[in-house]
Amino acid sequence: MNGSGLAPETRTHLIRSCERIVGPEGVISAPDELRVYECDALTFYHRVMPDLVVLPTSTQQVADVVRLCREAGVPFLPRGAGTGLSGGATPDAGGVMIVLTRMNRILDIDVPSRLATVEAGFINLWLTNAVKRHGLFYAPDPASQQACSIGGNVAENAGGPHCLKYGVTTNHVLGATVVLPDGEVRQLGGKIQDRPGYDLLGVFVGSEGTLGICTEVTVRLLPQPEAVKTLLAVFRTIEEASNAVSGIIARGIIPVAMEMLDREIIKAVEANVKAGYPLDAGAVLLIELDGPRAEIEAEAVGVEATCREHGCIELRVARTDEERALLWKGRKEAAGSVGRITHHYYLQDAVVPRSKLPKILREIGEIGGRYGLIIANVFHAGDGNIHPLICFDLTTPGDLDRAIAAGSEIMKRCIEAGGSVSGEHGIGHEKRDYLPLMYSPADLAAMLRVRAVFDPAGLCNPGKIFPADRPEGHGDRNLQSPAMTAVSDR
Amino acid sequence: MPTAVATRSAESGRPLAPAFDAVDRPDREGILDCVHCGLCLPSCPTYLTTGLEMASPRGRIHLMRAVDEGQAGISADFVKHLDQCLGCLACQTACPSGVPYGYLLEAARTQIERRYERPAGDRRLRRVILSLFPHPERLAWLLVALSWYQRLGLSGVVRNTGLLALLSPRLAQMEALLPEVPSAAARRPLPGVTPAVGQRLGRVGFLTGCVQRFVLPDLNRATARVLAAAGYEVVSPQGQGCCGALHLHSGDLETGRALARRTIQAFERAQVDLVAVNAAGCGAAMKEYGHLLRDDAEWRSRAEAFRARVRDISQILAGVSWRQELKPVPVTVTYHEACHLAHAQRIRKEPRLILQRIPDLQLVELPESDLCCGSAGVYNLLQTEMAGRLLQRKIDRIRETGASVVAIGNVGCLLQIGLGLRQAKLPVRTVHPVELVDWSLHGMPDGEPRA
Known part of the structure; x- marks a missing residue:
């Protein structure tokens, strides 16, 4: 699908002006090149090319491009590495895509204050690598951390396995330089924790690129723990594993991470990284403890006892850094490994109260059976954040529709269980029509008023978060297409 | 919504070549193995340098897929971004889905070379460079000539010929790459057989390579000495030439296959237990001969048998207990x-x-x-x-x-x-x-x- 149908003269004007701002090598306008920007890591529906792509190298350039778009009345959106799973970095209907991959420098590392300031395109894992020698690390660790950008993490309020203990991105961002949708550059927050008045930074983090474009971020760094212990607990059934998760938390132990992988995922992972997960297990729990050595030794005893109580048939402890890294590699590459068992998957992201995990997983199994689809599960069990991967094949007629219907049903069950439609992947384009399952019209109206304060013209990443039938949040762009209209690319 | 099939280049209005044909077509299953997760991105040197999605493995596969599905043609932009790929395969190390990127790239490049008309200068340049490598003696001649060419400076007469005008920046680049052209004595071939020092562990065939035997002859001598000291009889079989790696990487699979057959034959005749390689690029290509000749009934099993004997020199030496x-x-x-x-x-x-x-x-x-x-x-x-x-x-x-x-x-x-x-x-x-x-x-x- 092509862009928004900008008038050719508007497009030419934008191209020329952007070339003046960022130089000709920073503007992409050929159709065969724009094609690669028609989706992020959500590929199977809603593919839309931007009208042009601009790659700025400074905050000022971002501001100049945004101002240009505002003056021309053309929608624009930011994009980092494009590893997001809810279509947040895919245009709603064309416009200008501002790609921040060339803004990837470290601006400051303040070791005594344990702070780092980086440009938005800086890659998450690079930060931990850069501060390792100071005995520090950056806690939020989404599975895509080797590729995703800090700016994208801010936009999505990214989580990750270790967020069970350390909290998600918003708990680690102290300040951000943002370009507001009118092209003004503002500093939200700063280098200190406590600021009186409204928490505008808190509003901005997780706003999915709809309130402006963050260009520089100041984050907290944490001291590396004295010791780390990684355990793999093997269970016959996913239900037993779920009960163990609740049991561990009920015991008063907060592991740094508690990740569940079911039988299908184990099969995919073992075909790829050979992490040593037993193929005959119903589920495994990857549990990590960190902190003072004596404390985690005591906690490990408690974890083991709880797992055994709930039917754990085998408990392994990583003895070396290599063993630990391998156990984690299996987890981090789990979603990607699913390519080994299916060509397409619809990766869901939802939350249920921890105690409801056994019930929801049973229901997911039933839903999969009913639709004739394999649903694999790998997720952050500790905080009830489930990630069913619904496997399907685009070449099989009706498969995609079934996958979407199954996903929708899972989502409704999660809400009924008192959960949420998204844990960490964002609403983006994919889930915008699920939002009314959680919020009343009054809630949505309040949120839309906040959006209008930042972006009255509705030009900044329109078509995201809010349902298609609430176009007041998206300016006057055409938003007629129903969100869940499957766009088969064949 | 299906995308309209592009049949003409947006810029020039010229008709585009249609999508891939059936000969050495990039494997559709392989393309679909990419789930677009993006974990490959920062491993890719060209993405790291440019920040461009088209210059990334995921982007290139996306472009291949568009051509494979007939949504786009083999356009100048497509060719540009596939040409810019180094073929370093760092993305294969990073990929959790096991996408066979190297095979996809090889096949896509073959389609380009057969079906896309490159600008004349580009075409000639590629032909000249690739025609040198299967013929080590031509390469040697050129390298010696280059050193003189550099020493004497560019003569006006030479400069005015069309081919050199085209080639000269590249020739200068080639010349610059040379450390120092070795003397004729240094360039004389290795002896056919270097006996093992002490008790013989086995018989190793040694790929002398098309470039290093002329450019870095000391390296080949050192390799033979070290293998002999480790207890191997070292044979450098007659009739071996270029392994074909450069052709495989440049979209000339047919020449690559011919060179593979010649290489296999040369080493079969030498009756060796192992084939030692001191050039990573050659070793990698030779380990892929089984895949390369998989559809060749006569050669498939010979290629498999050969492939299983190939070792990088470091693999052999890591297991040696020195005498x-x-x-x-x-x-x-x-x-x-x-x-x-x-x-x-x-x-x-x-x-x-x-x-x-x-x-x-x-x-x-x-x-x-x-x-x-x-x-x-x-x-x-x-x-x-x-x-x-x-x-x-x-x-x-x-x-x-x-x-x-x-x-x-x-x-x-x-x-x-x-x-x-x-x-x-x-x-x-x-x-x-x-x-x-x-x-x-x-x-x-x-x-x-x-x-």
Whole structure:
């Protein structure tokens, strides 16, 4: 699908002006090149090319491009590495895509204050690598951390396995330089924790690129723990594993991470990284403890006892850094490994109260059976954040529709269980029509008023978060297409 | 909504070549294995350098898919972004889904070379460069001529001929890559058979290669000496030539197959237990002969049998227990990982292991050791700008280590990094790991810096 149908003269004007701002090598306008920007890591529906792509190298350039778009009345959106799973970095209907991959420098590392300031395109894992020698690390660790950008993490309020203990991105961002949708550059927050008045930074983090474009971020760094212990607990059934998760938390132990992988995922992972997960297990729990050595030794005893109580048939402890890294590699590459068992998957992201995990997983199994689809599960069990991967094949007629219907049903069950439609992947384009399952019209109206304060013209990443039938949040762009209209690319 | 099929280039209005045809078509299953997760992105040298999605593995696969599905044609932009790929395969190391990127790239490039009309200059340049490699003697002649050409300066007459006008920047680049053209005596071929020292462990066939036997003949002599010292009888079979790697990487699978058959035959006749290779690019290609000739009923099983015997020299040496004492080599060494060792052959520990066994040799890790140096076969002759940027990055990292020697297991990288070090006037010597083993066994050459 092509862009928004900008008038050719508007497009030419934008191209020329952007070339003046960022130089000709920073503007992409050929159709065969724009094609690669028609989706992020959500590929199977809603593919839309931007009208042009601009790659700025400074905050000022971002501001100049945004101002240009505002003056021309053309929608624009930011994009980092494009590893997001809810279509947040895919245009709603064309416009200008501002790609921040060339803004990837470290601006400051303040070791005594344990702070780092980086440009938005800086890659998450690079930060931990850069501060390792100071005995520090950056806690939020989404599975895509080797590729995703800090700016994208801010936009999505990214989580990750270790967020069970350390909290998600918003708990680690102290300040951000943002370009507001009118092209003004503002500093939200700063280098200190406590600021009186409204928490505008808190509003901005997780706003999915709809309130402006963050260009520089100041984050907290944490001291590396004295010791780390990684355990793999093997269970016959996913239900037993779920009960163990609740049991561990009920015991008063907060592991740094508690990740569940079911039988299908184990099969995919073992075909790829050979992490040593037993193929005959119903589920495994990857549990990590960190902190003072004596404390985690005591906690490990408690974890083991709880797992055994709930039917754990085998408990392994990583003895070396290599063993630990391998156990984690299996987890981090789990979603990607699913390519080994299916060509397409619809990766869901939802939350249920921890105690409801056994019930929801049973229901997911039933839903999969009913639709004739394999649903694999790998997720952050500790905080009830489930990630069913619904496997399907685009070449099989009706498969995609079934996958979407199954996903929708899972989502409704999660809400009924008192959960949420998204844990960490964002609403983006994919889930915008699920939002009314959680919020009343009054809630949505309040949120839309906040959006209008930042972006009255509705030009900044329109078509995201809010349902298609609430176009007041998206300016006057055409938003007629129903969100869940499957766009088969064949 | 299906995208309209592009049949004409948006810029020129010329009809585009239709989508891929059936001959050596990129495998659709392989394309679909990519789930677009993006974990490959920062492993890709061209993405890292440009920040462009089209210059990433995921982006290139997306473009292939569009052509495969008839949504786009083999356009100039498509060709540009596939040409810009180094073929370093770092993305295959990073990929959790097991996408066979190297095979997809090879096949897509074959489609381009057969079905896309390159501008005349580009076409001639590629033909000239690729025609040199299956013929080592032509290459040798050219390399000697180049050294004179450089010494005498550009004569006006030569400069006015069309071909040289086209080639001269590349020729200058080729000439610059040469450390120093070895003397005729140094370039004489290896003896047909080098006997094992002491009891014979086995008979090893040695691929002398098309480039290194003329450009780095000392390396081949050192390799033969070290293998002999390890107890192997070393044969360099008659009739071997280019292994075909450069053709496979440049979209000429047919020539690549012909060269593969010739190589297999030469080593079959020599009746060897193993085939030793000291050039990562060649070793990687030879280990893929089974795949290359999979549809050839006559050659398939011969290719498989051959492939199973191929070893990088570091794989052989890592398992050797030396019969003689290793002497100290008191130098600080850093190790650059050739892409076709680290990513294509997944050989990472062995070269480090053989270096660590040398007394007094201090091995310091090179940051970004597995990031491509820009050599990539003939890439540095065709994509000079990107190659130069990657080389600069590599030289900066080498400088940070403070090492006086950089060990490199591939001829292309040896030449490329050697060029970068000379240009940067950095007093760091390039050697192959096997040469360091040779120093340890047989003494360091005079005048080597010790640190």
